[in-house]
Amino acid sequence: xNPVTAGTWDGFEGAYYTGFGSMELIWLLATMVLLGIAIxxxxxxxxxxxxxxxxx
Amino acid sequence: xxxxxxxxxxxxxELEAKAAATGSIFSETFYYxxxxxxxxxxxxxxxYEMGASRSKNALASGxxxxxxxxxxxxxxxxxxxWIYWAFPTGLSxxxxxxxISGFAYANEIASPTSPYMGPNLADQASGVFWGAFVLFxxxxxxxxxxxxxxxxxxxxxxxxxxxxxxxxxxxxxxWGWHADGWLVTKLGYHDFGASGVVHMIAGFFALGVLLxxxxxxxxFNADGSANQLAGHSMPMTLIGxxxxxxxxxxxxxxxxxxPGEAWSWSGKIETSxxxxxxxxxxxxxxxxxxxxxxxxxxxxxxxxxxxxxxxALGGIISAAAGIDLWWPPLAFVIGFIGACMMPFVASxxxxxxxxxxxxxxTVHGFxxxxxxxxxxxxxSGYPAMFGDADVIEISLMxxxxxxxxxxxxxxxxxxxxxxxxxxxxxxxxPEAAEVLGLDLTKVPSSAYPESIHPSVSPAx
Numbered sequence: 394x395n396p397v398t399a400g401t402w403d404g405f406e407g408a409y410y411t412g413f414g415s416m417e418l419i420w421l422l423a424t425m426v427l428l429g430i431a432i433x434x435x436x437x438x439x440x441x442x443x444x445x446x447x448x449x
Numbered sequence: 450x451x452x453x454x455x456x457x458x459x460x461x462x463e464l465e466a467k468a469a470a471t472g473s474i475f476s477e478t479f480y481y482x483x484x485x486x487x488x489x490x491x492x493x494x495x496x497y498e499m500g501a502s503r504s505k506n507a508l509a510s511g512x513x514x515x516x517x518x519x520x521x522x523x524x525x526x527x528x529x530x531w532i533y534w535a536f537p538t539g540l541s542x543x544x545x546x547x548x549i550s551g552f553a554y555a556n557e558i559a560s561p562t563s564p565y566m567g568p569n570l571a572d573q574a575s576g577v578f579w580g581a582f583v584l585f586x587x588x589x590x591x592x593x594x595x596x597x598x599x600x601x602x603x604x605x606x607x608x609x610x611x612x613x614x615x616x617x618x619x620x621x622x623x624w625g626w627h628a629d630g631w632l633v634t635k636l637g638y639h640d641f642g643a644s645g646v647v648h649m650i651a652g653f654f655a656l657g658v659l660l661x662x663x664x665x666x667x668x669f670n671a672d673g674s675a676n677q678l679a680g681h682s683m684p685m686t687l688i689g690x691x692x693x694x695x696x697x698x699x700x701x702x703x704x705x706x707x708p709g710e711a712w713s714w715s716g717k718i719e720t721s722x723x724x725x726x727x728x729x730x731x732x733x734x735x736x737x738x739x740x741x742x743x744x745x746x747x748x749x750x751x752x753x754x755x756x757x758x759x760x761a762l763g764g765i766i767s768a769a770a771g772i773d774l775w776w777p778p779l780a781f782v783i784g785f786i787g788a789c790m791m792p793f794v795a796s797x798x799x800x801x802x803x804x805x806x807x808x809x810x811t812v813h814g815f816x817x818x819x820x821x822x823x824x825x826x827x828x829s830g831y832p833a834m835f836g837d838a839d840v841i842e843i844s845l846m847x848x849x850x851x852x853x854x855x856x857x858x859x860x861x862x863x864x865x866x867x868x869x870x871x872x873x874x875x876x877x878x879p880e881a882a883e884v885l886g887l888d889l890t891k892v893p894s895s896a897y898p899e900s901i902h903p904s905v906s907p908a909x
Binding site: 395397398399400401402403405409410411412413416417420421423424427428430431434435438 | 726746749752777828830832
């Protein structure tokens with residue numbers, strides 16, 4: 394998961410974040426999926442709240 | 450020609466002196482500015498805890514925050530700063546490999562009688578570093594403060610705040626937040642933004658105190674079910690939480706070691722407190738992504754603005770230990786997961802009959818734990834310190850070991866000291882005072898003299 398594989402930071406240059414070069418797309422997609430789920434459930438919650446008011 | 454060379458050398462020397470002076474003033478100003486930014490944390494805690502209290506206790510809660518901050522300052526001067534430099538290698542007081550620790554070193558630079566502990570023209574660093582650490586210390590006390598509102602005695606709380614802020618957390622920082630710290634050198638423990646050494650310590654300390662303090666009157670019914678003792682001003686609480694988050698930028702800024710000074714780890718780039726390279730630019734991506742993930746995760750699981758703002762804080766705390774390392778979308782995911790877990794942990798604590806008034810254990814203790822472990826899960830393999838070769842690496846086992854130390858180092862003193870206070874009658878206010886309200890009983894003043902916010906809770 395990390396690009397600093399030489400056992401030392403000495404001489405290391407450039408991007409050093411977790412998953413550099415291999416995992417970016419996975420984590421990027423994960424954020425999109427979580428956002429999609431959150432918005433979908435948010436919409437469902439909101440709709441059921443409005444429906445409950447109308448039924449009163 | 451010789452004269453020209455001499456002039457050139459003099460010019461170069463003059464420029465070097467100017468560059469050095471500029472660098473020193475920059476670093477001094479850098480840490481100086483972390484202090485007012487971190488004061489925002491305490492502005493936030495003040496508003497947050499007063500808003501989370503019923504109106505009859507609002508000022509008493511505020512006094513607790515104000516006084517805890519003030520009390521920690523002298524005690525941190527007397528002993529806290531000395532502890533940080535004396536004990537990194539353990540309780541023996543031996544000097545570590547970096548030669549910036551141990552009794553002799555601490556006596557020289559951090560004893561209250563040291564010439565570095567006051568105005569000194571040869572030292573532009575000690576005061577601003579000390580000040581930043583005082584604010585970290587005050588943050589731990591403020592974390593405790595919220596959990597115990599509306600029923601703790603002020604003097605008992607001050608004792609607990611001083612123990613936590615000037616002794617306990619700073620010992621944790623010496624062990625796990627110092628380049629000679631034994632958790633770092635032996636286990637490869639990594640905790641850049643203090644998920645463990647500040648948040649876990651304070652959260653677990655609060656848990657120990659809550660067990661002895663007991664719940665507020667009216668919190669639990671005879672059948673074991675819980676009542677919600679709503680605070681008198683949710684808007685004040687929400688603004689307070691946002692101010693804490695604003696202050697967190699100063700907190701994280703204070704975790705960075707600037708380059709180019711005699712005490713810096715690097716001549717050209719920022720580093721963590723362990724000497725590992727990082728950039729504030731990279732950290733910026735991660736703070737904002739974790740903040741967003743925390744809010745959205747909490748919104749998804751609760752729909753409650755209190756938990757959404759706590760989620761913002763929780764998202765940053767979840768990502769803080771590795772906030773120098775994360776790929777920003779990963780910081781979002783870590784913050785999101787932490788915030789999603791938060792309400793379930795709070796419910797579990799409540800089912801255990803523990804009245805944590807603002808969820809301090811959940812947000813700081815539990816999510817601090819999650820943050821430390823997250824580094825072990827997805828951040829393993831990075832060199833944990835600077836050095837030429839074969840430096841100890843971050844590992845899951847190392848992070849778990851560090852987390853266990855933080856949990857115990859927080860919980861045991863919290864439980865033990867609060868037990869002593871309970872035995873000596875200094876922990877909890879009398880029942881009559883709690884029912885009447887602490888503002889009228891002892892402040893003595895009223896937050897809302899025209900009674901625009903009467904309390905309507907089971908404890909009335």
